[in-house]
Amino acid sequence: VLTQIPGTLSVSPGDSVTLSCRASQPVDDFIGWYLQRPGQVPRLLIYDASKRVDDIPARFSGSGSGTEFTLTISGLETDDFGTYYCQQRFDWPRTFGPGTRVEL
Amino acid sequence: EMKLLQSGGGLVQPGESVRLSCVGSGFTFSNFGLNWVRQAPGKGLQWVSGIDGFGQSAYYADFAEGRFIVSRDNSADTLFLEMNNLAVDDTATYHCVKVLPTGYYYDLWGQGTRVIV
Secondary structure (H helix, E strand, O other): EEEEEOOEEEEOOEEEEEEEEEEEOOOOOOOOEEEEEEOOOOOOEEEOOOOOOOOOEEOOOEEEEEEEEEEEEEEEOHHHEEEEEEEOOOOOOOEEEEOEEOOO | EEEEEEEEHHHHHHHOEEEEEEEEEEOOHHOOEEEEEEEEOOOOOEEEEOOOOOOOEEEEEEOOOOOEEEEEEEHHHHHEEOOOOOOOOEEEEEEEEEOOOOOOOOOOOOOEEEOOO
């Protein structure tokens, strides 16, 4: 089970934001992060905890291992508002966290 | 440009069946595993099913086991999800997704197709 806290985060453009994802059991570094903007499909940002997908801006960074993971956005831009989900690929079934909504 | 274009879905009654399709383009379809992920209205993401590139190994979430069947036709670059004995709880937008080659994450998403039971 993946837990994401907080459920909602109110921020302003330019802020630096740290999102949390906690696994109920160790998942090595097999965590990915997605952003789902309102009305859009999710987009993969980070995989294997810290590897940034091609074309994802450097302001997105991931870290963690075991059960504690973070996604940091350094200098939030207006395109970054939406819901962030973590996902584990350590075990079956693949599961997602409940999401953290980042709002203005 | 890589794309996944979905069709199918709609309004069905409990107990009925529906078949979803997903056509890939812009990449070598048979080289990649494909999955289905669903999102109930206002809810989060839930993995449904997956199939390997050859179509020989299929995987299901517990709620889908025995009711859903995933398949693919690589000659037509098409992925399918046949859903049987549908229940109200299956109401969701279903996305086909392409598996990232370096790990079981999803780097390409179809636009989604809505199934209302």
